[in-house]
Amino acid sequence: LMAERQVSGSPSARLVRHVAGLFESSVPAAAQAGLACRSGCAFCCHQPVKVNAAEAFFLAGQVRERPDRAAAVREAVAQLAGRDAELPRTAWLRCPLLDEADACSVHSARPLSCHGYVSLDVEDCKKSYPQTGAWSVREPAIYGDLRNSWRLILQAALRLNGLSDTNYELNGALALVLDTEEGEKRWLRGENIFAGLKPLAPNKPE
Numbered sequence: 001l002m003a004e005r006q007v008s009g010s011p012s013a014r015l016v017r018h019v020a021g022l023f024e025s026s027v028p029a030a031a032q033a034g035l036a037c038r039s040g041c042a043f044c045c046h047q048p049v050k051v052n053a054a055e056a057f058f059l060a061g062q063v064r065e066r067p068d069r070a071a072a073v074r075e076a077v078a079q080l081a082g083r084d085a086e087l088p089r090t091a092w093l094r095c096p097l098l099d100e101a102d103a104c105s106v107h108s109a110r111p112l113s114c115h116g117y118v119s120l121d122v123e124d125c126k127k128s129y130p131q132t133g134a135w136s137v138r139e140p141a142i143y144g145d146l147r148n149s150w151r152l153i154l155q156a157a158l159r160l161n162g163l164s165d166t167n168y169e170l171n172g173a174l175a176l177v178l179d180t181e182e183g184e185k186r187w188l189r190g191e192n193i194f195a196g197l198k199p200l201a202p203n204k205p206e
Contacts, residue, residue: 012057012184013109015157020115023150031140036122042102044117044137045095046130048085049170050200054158055111056173057184062106063097063174069105070178072096076171085169086200094130096171111170112154116147155203164192167200 051059063069076096083090099105104114117139119125124137155165176197177183183193 010057010061010184011188012054013061016054016058016109016111016154019150019154019157020110020112022153023112023115023146026146026150028142031142034120034140036119036125039103039107040101041122041125042095042098042104043122043125043129044119045098045102045104047092048090049095049111049113050085050167051111051113051170051173052154052158052165052167053163053173053187053194054154056168056170056177057187058109059097059106059111059170059174060177060183062109063178066105069097073171073178074175077175080169080171092130112147112151113170116143116150118143151203162190163188164194165203166194167202168194168197169200172197 063073073096076093079093083092085092095104097104097106104110120138120140128137158165173194176194180186180193187193
């Protein structure tokens with residue numbers, strides 16, 4: 001009930017949940033059936049994740065109810081200081097939003113980058129993460145198209161409402177939102193509360 005009240009009171013949460021739900025319903029059942037992804041399988045959760053402001057606000061609504069996860073996010077930011085999320089094959093941390101059983105503690109609020117990252121073979125994931133080097137994780141071809149399409153739709157929704165669609169590294173954006181009083185209201189009024197964060201490369205024009 002608490003999570004539902006947070007969603008109903010947050011325009012960002014309503015937007016992201018709606019788009020994520022449409023993404024999930026647009027994936028053909030045959031493509032979903034072939035996935036190797038299961039709860040507790042977290043090999044891929046050792047890489048940088050990009051989020052926009054709306055996704056960060058949605059996540060924050062869930063993380064505020066989990067002080068242990070909020071503290072883990074802040075610790076991750078401290079450990080990642082000086083690392084560039086956009087360097088190819090950069091070494092990264094285990095996602096601080098994973099629980100002790102390696103399940104995502106905010107699964108229903110995970111960003112589109114996570115919704116759309118899937119694998120056909122767990123052996124690909126074992127070989128690719130968490131170490132750096134050549135990553136080779138096979139996915140159904142349709143996932144790449146859908147992931148890009150729904151990210152574009154989310155981007156368009158923000159722009160059409162006069163809001164920024166800038167992407168940021170997940171931990172930095174989430175920690176900032178958690179520590180900013182009335183951050184979403186201020187952002188919706190036009191204040192750039194993310195000014196101190198390094199933006200990630202924009203979405204590809206195509």
